[in-house]
Amino acid sequence: MSAPFSLEEKAFIARLLEAGANLSSERLAQLSGTKWMITSSSVDILQVAQAVTLFGNDATQHMGAHLRSQRPQSPLSLEFLMLFPDWSVKPLCATIAKHGGPRMQALPEKDKIIIGEVSNILGQGMVKAMADTLGISIILSVPHISGGVKSELLSAVMDKVGGKRDFVVLTHIEMHSEALSAVSSMVLIFEADFLRRFPASLR
16 A cells, blocks of 8 residues: 655655755765765655565665654654665765774774764754754654664664554665765655644645
């Protein structure tokens, strides 16, 4: 069964994600010392089971970062899962570690720390776009980092949620700088009434 969202509502979610990507660019530039162009594309809304099945077709190893909205401070119940393919992690982390200097380069598990910070920047950009639109506050948790294939990482998040979310938004995020290009997938997991929080005039 497909998600009960109109084309206008899907377009609205796509605009929120694009706005969030734009908001992330400046903070990522500060972290890495290079300007970035961040875009989101290929926005799809699926039921959770459909997303897990779709991810099962991808055997690529990924590093995943799970962030969640904090209740009761945040009125929206949201889960973010940022997925970075292993082939994209190394060059992205090397660029950021080089800018951070010897201290960052010497950190144990620096790749996990850097992916966590990049994911935090992307997630904060997305929730700021939502919060500004709604006029509310949304607080995100610190990222939880793990590795594996996409289907395993999404299933692990759903186990923590306990089946209390209905749909996922899948979007492909491209990050381009003068030094390199990197990609990730973002999974936004939410309840069916998520869009009802936004006034119809905005949708």
